[in-house]
Amino acid sequence: MKNHMINAFQEPACQHNQAQSGQQGCAPAKPGQSNGGCAFDGAQITLLPIADAAHLVHGPLACGGNSWERRGSLSSGSSLYRYGLTTDLSEQDIIFGGDDKLVKSINEIIQRFQPPAIFVYATCVTALIGVDLDAICHQASKRHAIPIIPVNSPGFSGSKNSGNRLAGQALIDYVIGTEDPPFQTPFDLNFIGEYNIAGEMWDIEDLLKQLGIRLLSRITGDSHFKEVQWAHRAKVNMVVCGRALINVARHMEDKYEIPYFEGSFYGAKQTSYSLRKIARLFGDQRLIDNVAVFTANEEKKIEQALKEARKVLKGKRALLYTGGVKSWSVISALQELGMEVVGVGISKSSQEDIVRIKDLVGEDALLIDSRGARVVLETFKKKQGDILIAGGRNIYVALKERIPFLEINQERDHAYAGYTGFRQMARHLVTALQHPVWKLAKLDPPWKE
Amino acid sequence: MTICFSEKKLVINSLKISQTVGGVLALQGIFRSIPILHSAQGCAAFIKALMTNHYRDPVALQTTALTELDIIFGAEQNMIKAIDTVIDKNDPSVIAVLSTALSETVDDDMEKNLKNYRENDPTDLRLIFPVSLPDFEGSLESGYARTVEAFIVELSHCILENRPVKKQGNRVNLIPGSHLTSGDVMEIKTILSDFGLEVMTFPDLSHSLSATLADGYSPLTQGGSTLTDLKKIASAQLTIVVGNSMEKAGQIIEELHDIPYILFDSLTGLEKVDHFFSWLKNFTQSPVPSRYQWERKQLIDAMVDSHFYFGGKSYAMASEPDHLYTLVMFLKELGCMPAKLVSSYATPALKTMEETVEIGDLDDLERGSDAAEFWLSNSHGQQGAGRLSIPFMPIGFPITGQIANGYRRQVGFRGTIELLLAISQVII
Numbered sequence: 001m002k003n004h005m006i007n008a009f010q011e012p013a014c015q016h017n018q019a020q021s022g023q024q025g026c027a028p029a030k031p032g033q034s035n036g037g038c039a040f041d042g043a044q045i046t047l048l049p050i051a052d053a054a055h056l057v058h059g060p061l062a063c064g065g066n067s068w069e070r071r072g073s074l075s076s077g078s079s080l081y082r083y084g085l086t087t088d089l090s091e092q093d094i095i096f097g098g099d100d101k102l103v104k105s106i107n108e109i110i111q112r113f114q115p116p117a118i119f120v121y122a123t124c125v126t127a128l129i130g131v132d133l134d135a136i137c138h139q140a141s142k143r144h145a146i147p148i149i150p151v152n153s154p155g156f157s158g159s160k161n162s163g164n165r166l167a168g169q170a171l172i173d174y175v176i177g178t179e180d181p182p183f184q185t186p187f188d189l190n191f192i193g194e195y196n197i198a199g200e201m202w203d204i205e206d207l208l209k210q211l212g213i214r215l216l217s218r219i220t221g222d223s224h225f226k227e228v229q230w231a232h233r234a235k236v237n238m239v240v241c242g243r244a245l246i247n248v249a250r251h252m253e254d255k256y257e258i259p260y261f262e263g264s265f266y267g268a269k270q271t272s273y274s275l276r277k278i279a280r281l282f283g284d285q286r287l288i289d290n291v292a293v294f295t296a297n298e299e300k301k302i303e304q305a306l307k308e309a310r311k312v313l314k315g316k317r318a319l320l321y322t323g324g325v326k327s328w329s330v331i332s333a334l335q336e337l338g339m340e341v342v343g344v345g346i347s348k349s350s351q352e353d354i355v356r357i358k359d360l361v362g363e364d365a366l367l368i369d370s371r372g373a374r375v376v377l378e379t380f381k382k383k384q385g386d387i388l389i390a391g392g393r394n395i396y397v398a399l400k401e402r403i404p405f406l407e408i409n410q411e412r413d414h415a416y417a418g419y420t421g422f423r424q425m426a427r428h429l430v431t432a433l434q435h436p437v438w439k440l441a442k443l444d445p446p447w448k449e
Numbered sequence: 450m451t452i453c454f455s456e457k458k459l460v461i462n463s464l465k466i467s468q469t470v471g472g473v474l475a476l477q478g479i480f481r482s483i484p485i486l487h488s489a490q491g492c493a494a495f496i497k498a499l500m501t502n503h504y505r506d507p508v509a510l511q512t513t514a515l516t517e518l519d520i521i522f523g524a525e526q527n528m529i530k531a532i533d534t535v536i537d538k539n540d541p542s543v544i545a546v547l548s549t550a551l552s553e554t555v556d557d558d559m560e561k562n563l564k565n566y567r568e569n570d571p572t573d574l575r576l577i578f579p580v581s582l583p584d585f586e587g588s589l590e591s592g593y594a595r596t597v598e599a600f601i602v603e604l605s606h607c608i609l610e611n612r613p614v615k616k617q618g619n620r621v622n623l624i625p626g627s628h629l630t631s632g633d634v635m636e637i638k639t640i641l642s643d644f645g646l647e648v649m650t651f652p653d654l655s656h657s658l659s660a661t662l663a664d665g666y667s668p669l670t671q672g673g674s675t676l677t678d679l680k681k682i683a684s685a686q687l688t689i690v691v692g693n694s695m696e697k698a699g700q701i702i703e704e705l706h707d708i709p710y711i712l713f714d715s716l717t718g719l720e721k722v723d724h725f726f727s728w729l730k731n732f733t734q735s736p737v738p739s740r741y742q743w744e745r746k747q748l749i750d751a752m753v754d755s756h757f758y759f760g761g762k763s764y765a766m767a768s769e770p771d772h773l774y775t776l777v778m779f780l781k782e783l784g785c786m787p788a789k790l791v792s793s794y795a796t797p798a799l800k801t802m803e804e805t806v807e808i809g810d811l812d813d814l815e816r817g818s819d820a821a822e823f824w825l826s827n828s829h830g831q832q833g834a835g836r837l838s839i840p841f842m843p844i845g846f847p848i849t850g851q852i853a854n855g856y857r858r859q860v861g862f863r864g865t866i867e868l869l870l871a872i873s874q875v876i877i
């Protein structure tokens with residue numbers, strides 16, 4: 001286990017590691033003032049969207065039992081990933097190590113579901129009692145002749161981000177490069193770190209299809225296990241939005257010479273930019289020209305479609321608190337709609353992200369460097385914000401304060417990526433701001449003295 | 450003996466919810482309180498997300514945020530730091546430190562550590578107490594019950610110091626079980642006060658996790674009973690306990706304060722509600738208010754009108770023990786028969802049931818329910834019901850994809866009618 005961790009955190013392309021060497025990823029949580037998820041949570045966010053694999057949580061009930069079916073990733077194929085599988089360790093299991101239960105659980109899963117692979121997740125308790133996940137998975141893998149992959153990302157080892165990276169490391173160590181695709185095309189592309197939240201990747205895939213670009217491997221939104229295995233045959237990698245899986249892109253660049261770039265599909269500008277960048281990396285002039293015409297067209301169309309929304313949104317003051325990685329991409333989308341971003345949460349952003357954010361928002365905006373709802377609310381009031389844009393955890397914080405809100409993370413139900421998604425986002429912003437409930441909720445009862 | 454156990458090694462689609470969720474829920478019914486989970490930070494984040502999603506309200510919860518190193522060098526320091534921080538920042542009236550599988554595995558002696566901590570500052574009057582809630586025992590229901598019990602013991606310490614207490618003629622305590630919603634608790638309180646009783650409720654979810662006492666956002670609970678009110682429990686004539694799992698809480702009050710208790714295992718369905726009202730009539734020597742007489746007639750009318758639809762229908766159900774018991778009894782009145790029943794852990798009350806109950810998961814329910822005509826469970830059961838193409842109705846916790854879960858009622862005549870209507874909408 002230690003080895004995987006060391007590899008994952010020596011990633012030179014990750015700013016988290018450079019800025020805070022000596023620590024694993026982000027600063028550790030503080031007792032009595034923490035809200036974040038654990039590394040196990042992060043690992044599941046990354047791997048669970050592999051829809052036809054079985055995902056077995058080796059630990060006490062709470063880890064798997066309190067968290068299953070909570071992610072917004074959608075699948076068009078298998079639904080095995082929606083099964084919540086856990087060894088649910090008893091006190092006896094914990095005393096005697098739980099190995100026997102794990103082995104039998106793996107057998108049972110194979111008998112019941114015949115999955116192409118099983119991911120087995122370590123948790124705090126199994127790490128603490130010294131379960132040798134690598135050895136057990138290795139043995140079982142040999143016996144059953146399918147990949148059984150240990151994911152050594154116990155909760156207490158770090159934050160969600162570090163779990164994303166450890167999961168990426170598991171893909172590097174056990175999955176990528178172990179199969180070949182049935183056929184290849186000149187324009188094979190991978191997405192890395194795209195989780196198909198609310199099905200938003202389907203909108204992007206549609207655009208790619210129109211341009212003749214094939215999405216070879218989705219890492220990991222709406223993927224099946226095999227396609228991740230053959231990801232190394234792509235010609236271009238795009239790391240979508242977050243840097244958490246940059247280690248996977250780096251690895252494929254080093255080992256298979258696949259160029260990568262980091263981009264986003266939030267907002268029309270960035271969607272066009274990403275598509276053009278993809279074309280340039282393929283290096284085919286015809287494709288480059290096609291994409292140029294296509295994106296210009298799309299932008300013209302959306303310009304027209306957004307006219308009304310822009311009138312409402314112009315000058316509206318937004319506070320963005322996404323927990324870091326996606327901030328810059330969302331900021332630029334909001335600005336495209338004429339909104340002003342008056343505050344941004346940066347507690348989980350890397351140095352590079354922060355520089356990018358500062359460039360976008362200018363000197364006046366406040367950067368919020370601490371976690372916790374209170375600070376967000378204070379900043380919102382100080383900056384006289386009109387709408388809070390944040391993760392699901394903060395929805396009801398905002399609603400309790402009667403503040404308009406737009407949800408922007410893993411658990412949301414709406415697709416915001418690409419041109420279609422951008423239109424939807426604009427529509428939702430307008431509805432949130434103009435909703436009659438804000439006036440009604442502030443009314444005092446007429447009989448109040 | 451009518452209980453059997455799942456034969457699987459692993460859990461597939463868990464019905465069980467960790468005890469800590471029950472502990473956190475219980476604390477939400479006490480004003481200006483906060484539970485602290487003694488574990489790594491992720492456990493609390495999952496619980497927060499799970500509960501927020503169901504109740505659509507902020508949930509007060511903090512964590513001792515154990516890391517790998519803390520566990521090696523002593524989890525105690527984290528607990529103290531967490532309590533200090535919470536007091537410093539938010540000044541709560543009540544703090545419960547909840548253990549987890551992780552803190553129990555490292556054998557952290559919370560009881561001793563908390564005692565030492567309290568001795569440092571004996572002038573501090575707030576309640577701080579530990580509850581042992583390992584994941585490997587019980588489920589949400591037992592975690593809630595244990596937390597309420599621990600709270601009563603702690604509260605009683607500070608009441609007993611201020612003895613003697615004078616009993617008030619019309620004052621009663623109400624201890625609602627974990628299967629009752631905010632709407633249910635509100636309904637029971639209303640009924641009791643319509644009979645002229647003054648009620649001390651704990652935990653009181655009737656104005657927590659929904660409309661709350663205080664406006665705006667706070668990291669502490671914004672609703673629930675206040676500590677000042679709760680100190681009056683010793684002056685009650687009687688404790689009313691709703692739900693078998695809460696009986697021990699009633700017993701503790703009886704032992705410590707010499708107040709008898711009465712247990713109602715269910716307040717849903719004609720016979721159970723009739724029993725409640727006739728007891729109330731005797732106890733208070735007041736007539737049943739006409740509003741309830743009308744509601745009773747409406748319930749009977751609804752039962753008669755719907756008997757064509759319900760009669761002979763078989764159903765699959767999975768829920769926590771008290772909830773399962775309540776609904777099985779009610780569905781019997783509607784003429785429905787269980788195809789399969791699954792619950793999260795074995796309790797004495799389940800053993801007394803005629804029907805066979807399997808202790809297992811939602812996969813166990815799915816595998817025995819081909820013949821069922823409707824399916825009742827929390828929202829995690831929806832996928833299984835979907836695979837069997839059986840109409841699904843969400844009950845219990847967690848429920849996703851619909852609003853106002855906290856307000857839905859199932860107790861009293863009114864609540865029973867609402868429940869009947871909700872099920873009929875799924876099956877007709």
Ligand code: SF4
Pocket residue numbers: 038039040041059062063122123124125154155156488489490491492493495551
């Ligand atoms: S912090 Fe540890 S014990 Fe808690 S949910 Fe995460 S892996 Fe499980």
